[in-house]
Amino acid sequence: MIYYPINEIFQSIQGEGVFTGTPAIFIRMQGCDVGCSWCDTKNTWCLDYEKKLPDSSYLHQKSDNSDSWTMMSSMEIFKYFSEKNYSPQHVIITGGEPCLYSLLELTDILIGKGYYVQLETSGTREIKVHENVWVTVSPKIGMRGGLVVLPESINRANEIKYPIGKEKHIEDLDCMLKKSNIGNDVQICLQPINQNKNSTKLAIKTCIDRGWRLSVQLHKYIGLK
Template sequence: MYKVNEVFETIQGEGSFTGAAAIFIRLQGCPVGCSWCDTKHTWEIKDTLRQPLGDIVIKTAETEHWAEVSPAELLALFATEGYQAKHVVITGGEPCMYDLNPLCHILHQHGYSTQIETSGTFEVKAPADTWVTVSPKVNMAGGYTVLQSALDRANEIKHPVAMEKHVDELLQLLQRTDTTAKLVYLQPISQQRRATELAIAMCKRYNFRLSVQVHKYLGIS
């Protein structure tokens, strides 16, 4: 069973799958404590805010409400809602607080591809053919460290940047893992102009890629 904050169909706006139609499953719960987090409503799991899945799907605003849902119920929901996308992004919150194997397996069996967006501070429990995006969170308020196992499992590393120290943090992390088969992105925090200019300059210097959160520029979820 998974604690689900949101389920919706949209366009993936970040990283390697930018522009792809996708179904997002946003899970509730995250202790990492990123100061710039844009989904702080997913941090706490309050029993008093549990709702039926039907109420979660029709949300019109970000709330802390969540539903407890099985993999089979999520799969059935896709059909009920008429979702056409075949790529599923599991995000949060921190999705790797959960064992994602049961959810990913049932989705793969029904023709979906899966992607996880994680801070890298929890072990990634998912099938080998799930695409793993690690957005490493360093020195956050929760005191968690980026796990070696998460870095090694990552298909792409997408690092949020606002200052040069964030690039330095990334360079130190990259020394810990083989990046030969990994894609490395810099993502400006909150569309700040200076952060974007810095990210572009650092992408040129280190041959990284740029991720600009296209969905926010388009004004969509």
């Protein structure tokens, strides 16, 4: 049985990408070495063992944006859903960077229990998940962590959700896509960084011109986690 470092588990509404508006259970893992300057979950970056909680019973006592975490097995994660009476059947594994860990066991169990599973990853690590997992790659190009986006991760994507702030980001995305082997059915979503007015205007124009989707982080507009 594999154990994972868990920052939090909660139910809410997916506010980004293709599944915007979908009720979901979020599994947020601890640990990330990508280093995005605009990251809104920097509390998940460091796996500080001084912040480790004794067990999952402490998770609901945490304050938002806490950097404390606990280790949970795949079955403990599944049982936590029942303990909290969570109702959504859509599960989102996010972080941090969840692909620091093999997610094969966890995704096998969740899909075997009837959940639809979505993974959110930067694409900088090998993706190890059940074949039926919906993989959302949010490519992080040129971040201060110095990691590169792996072509095999891009090629595994069902959805590419790309944060943009300026024209250079579109150029970087175009360059990456030209080198990839993604299918015609892969959804591409542009997400303005921090809801900046100019970024949003650029994203809207590009989506209209290219036939892509706009992702506006709905949860931030309506005050959800």
